[in-house]
Amino acid sequence: MSAAEGRPIRVALLGCGTVGGEVARLLTEQAGELAARAGAPVELAGIAVRRPDKHPELPPELLTADAEKLVTSDDVDVVVELVGGIEPVRGWLLAALEAGKSVVTANKALLAEHSADLFEAADAAGADLYFEAAVAGAIPLLRPLRESLAGDRITRVMGIVNGTTNYILSAMDSTGAGYAETLDEASRLGYAEADPTADVDGYDAASKAAILASLAFHTRVTASDVHREGIADVTAADLAAARMLGRTVKLLAICERVTDDDGVESVSARVHPVMIPRSHQLAGVGGAFNAVYVEADAAGELMFYGQGAGGAPTASAVLGDLVAVARNRVVGGRGPRESAHAALPVRPMGQTPTRYHVSLSVADRAGVLAQVAQAFAAHGVSIAAVRQSDVGDRASLVVVTHQAPDAALQSTVDEIGRLDVVHEVVSVMRVEGEDQ
């Protein structure tokens, strides 16, 4: 036990919005409990906010507008960052780490772009950098990936990591309404931000996928490495097509280890809408909940489920990290460092194996199926299932493929769209999970 035991651990809080307010509240209300678990009192040394005069609810002696000065104060052991965004936060956190402070952050955008700098600074100073709250809110996910599975070989991480898009897709599925209408409703109910771009265009999920892939595969993946498609192009017809097949549509983040025919390993990280069977556990994850599957060689299939956002759930994850960091200070150690020793290349989306669902409106005459099937065969895409049904003088043709490189599937769909016998490509979507 270190001589430091008993000395209070002093915390600088950057940002005091929904999550920060919860953290400040819990630090005060749970003080005795937190001290018992950390091995020393955990105290607020200061709170940096843009406008101190706008926070009458907080003790004035703790408030400051000068985050830059607070983070390197001699009186601070740990910096908790809940401001978000890249600059000026990046500079503050680097300064804090260089000054030997440990850092707890929920900033997924920053970590998805600049984790290398931050981890280097943490390693150089022997300080901790924890960020459980950056992915899947309250769900303990990063610590299991980093620590519990450290002796295993993770092959796949797949999940619902954005609550807004999951709410919208769940609502489209249950009401049959279109995307624009459902987004409006979600905004009205407070499930979508005034500017929903980061959520609906998949930027938020892509940042999380980058963080998950980096931790799971011990390599470096940034947000720009992640193939990203949002939900703005998902139509009521897509959901209707999914329903016909006993499936539904979810926006998934999928991170995989891929080994090519020559035995060369790479990683693939992508975010896009996916049709999954209704019997799949992810299909039942509704509203603002998150759920993530992890597959590993020895552990097999694991699933983690819980609230992905919100003040209290995110604060829970932040406090878990804060207790860990405080305890490391008390006992004189530090937590696991980041490891990017695997240094695997990132596989381009076009070369990533996927499966497609294609729903077509075609002419109702002989030879149509043969022409469509020929287009798939020409691109080396093997067909898993076909369903044809007549609707008046047109026919509906649904094709589900086996796995093929994504680029081959895209080219096939482009070619099919140009066939005379195809009136309309009603729905194209990637699929995951076996039908039962």
Added chain:
Amino acid sequence: MSAAEGRPIRVALLGCGTVGGEVARLLTEQAGELAARAGAPVELAGIAVRRPDKHPELPPELLTADAEKLVTSDDVDVVVELVGGIEPVRGWLLAALEAGKSVVTANKALLAEHSADLFEAADAAGADLYFEAAVAGAIPLLRPLRESLAGDRITRVMGIVNGTTNYILSAMDSTGAGYAETLDEASRLGYAEADPTADVDGYDAASKAAILASLAFHTRVTASDVHREGIADVTAADLAAARMLGRTVKLLAICERVTDDDGVESVSARVHPVMIPRSHQLAGVGGAFNAVYVEADAAGELMFYGQGAGGAPTASAVLGDLVAVARNRVVGGRGPRESAHAALPVRPMGQTPTRYHVSLSVADRAGVLAQVAQAFAAHGVSIAAVRQSDVGDRASLVVVTHQAPDAALQSTVDEIGRLDVVHEVVSVMRVEGEDQ
């Protein structure tokens, strides 16, 4: 960074059955990966087995029958115990901890009885005691409870933690067969041990409940504090009754914080069969899988799912702990200590609030419902739902109650069984989860 970085971490393995064999294999096959993650090579210093001559598959120079000597050898940093049972293992692990070795164990029975001694020895020596593999196999559950949720207040842990009983109940549900017949089939298929007592009578689940309650509530709960009922009395009629209500039956471990009317806090830990709605996520957990719900004030509802047993999944959890312990040695710190600072009393089962389902065969005449309802009322038990249906000259009466102390519910059932108008108490079972 400690000067020890780079020096190999030497491991003594006690026991080399299914799990131990996997651990030994992975330690060799994944040596490079494990070294990268731990910050130093992780090497086998010795393997203690009862009969070294029975293990031609292992390097003979590592084998010994003298576990007692191996665990305190100067050449050993960490002891991995996979023998199981209380004695002589307890003595070995105490000796190892007293000699400053860290310990990784999957021994739930030992932890559920003697964790206090073991944690004291670990604390006195500044050594680590990790045991993720003791509960729910590969599922990262204990580390999230101990660390990720360290800043939150856990109110409830509920789950399926025994694969054998889950397999049997799932099979009874899908085939309609009785308990004895299904157990025979499970034994034949290798899902149940030759002596299935520890599983079917709930001892295994009770040990796990004790460990979960201790960690979740920062208090000390032993296996003997856990109310325990196995599945041997679950009948085909129970499952049929559950099916009628859109429910199924699972053996659950339930650990709760209970606050009585005077504001006094206590904990309740119990293992018994429970009717849950088929729409509940635990209802869909089939075969040998485990799943555990955790509810916390700030985090809300979390769920963890995965393989609960088996050589490779259990080895994954052991290796995760081993890497953590090795890394703690390399950086010169240690992991979180156990905390039993809350020291909450354990509530007797009779005073624990539960809800009952009671299915009766009653005389088909006026006034029967009134008599039955009067019996519930006399014990202060409020009825949530009643369903009555005629079958010939008898009637079936199903009652689901609101929450009441378990003893009051038991007394009510006893009294109802003695009523003249009741021909038979067909099924009595506790229920969890809201009907939809």
